Amino acid sequence: MDMGAASAYLSPSRWSLPLIPPPSPSPPPQESIPFSRVSCCSSRLSSSAVTSGSGSSKTATLSAIQSSGIIACLRSSCAEIAFEAASAALDGGISVLEITMSTPGVFQVLKRLVEAYPAAFLGVGTVLSVADAINAMNAGARFLMSPATVKDVMNVVQGTEVLYIPGVMTPTEILCAYNGGASIVKVYPVSALGGVQYIAALKKPFSDIPMVASQGITTDSLGDYITAGASAVVLSDAIFSKEAMLRRDFSKIHQLALHASSHGKEAVHG
Template identity: 30%
Template structure:
């Protein structure tokens, strides 16, 4: 059997046919019905939050994912930069406890159609990219999973909508102008479902909603890497509940 990826670089390679067959077999053992794209769109419309998990080890990523599910965060994104990301996605996708808490796993930092396909085979039910990746959107349509491509410019946003994106991620939002940037975009492109992503802090959430976003992808401020490193599970859960209450409230 082919070697499993051990780094973010390895994670970008396509698994072998044998590994893809294993993924299909794992998908067949799912205990819960697969969430359909329309289910994911509805959930994001209710919670307006995706937890973005990007850690140095799969162990830390799993801890973060389980803390998010305990806090009630239903959409949990494992970025493909996490070592052994596909394996972790498969583990969470087939985990009864994770599913019973209402949590659904997706894949982030998807940079190609091949990565998108492999992530879905591993069990990801939504796909997120840091850039506009048309091939990811094609896989999303074919596999009935929710898609959220990354954009920075109005042209990219319009193109993402034309390609059928469910939601349009603006990334990195803090760097390119924050709420003011969103407000300016919304004056011209009122119909686009924009999602603010990139180190959005808790106290910034109202301003982003006022500017016109429909939701958030939040990593560091939500996951709290400092709490994760020292094993403060309760602290992470409490912090995540606070964020979720803020995004649901609007």
């Protein structure tokens, strides 16, 4: 890894361009903001989300997650910062990235990223409703994540090429989610449940169920989770450092992404 190159990383000029403009007609002045959660997105599932190409199939997405060992989790209080931070991480080698629903204009940011990084596997996190699931899929999400198993979301994803990763905590929840159609589950909040040891314990009875470990994981500990049986880990602050996000230090985020990506590939492939 060339750390000198990472420290010299500069934001591409395209980041300074405005993101997707609000739809027409514009909202009333008191609601006129650069981005909104559901603007530009239909309440119905578009045909492209159902019949997307093989490059965005569930199998390809699952394979990308398992190959990289990392799902980068981005949350931001500003749409422009979210786009720039995501771009820095993707340019730094991250191939799978989720943007949380709490990010303003999450769907518009996602659409812009899909256009800029068509080969990346981009998704939306903290999806708790069918409406949010449909808007995320229409915006180009290849996967959806939830902190719990939301059956309505699981049902609406069935028949599409979008991968749903439900959140689970107990052995019963893992088995129910898997029997309900989940190809992979997210064990959350893993640090509070016992961390690496908890993943290792769960994999004994559920060796065939792919698991993503999520919450409180550092780049230095991701290898231990992979060794314990996790297919991948969710990295949030480890890549999108609170300080770097606050200072808009995208060079730092790029550097952290390079570091995490290298560790993830080493952990998965040896």
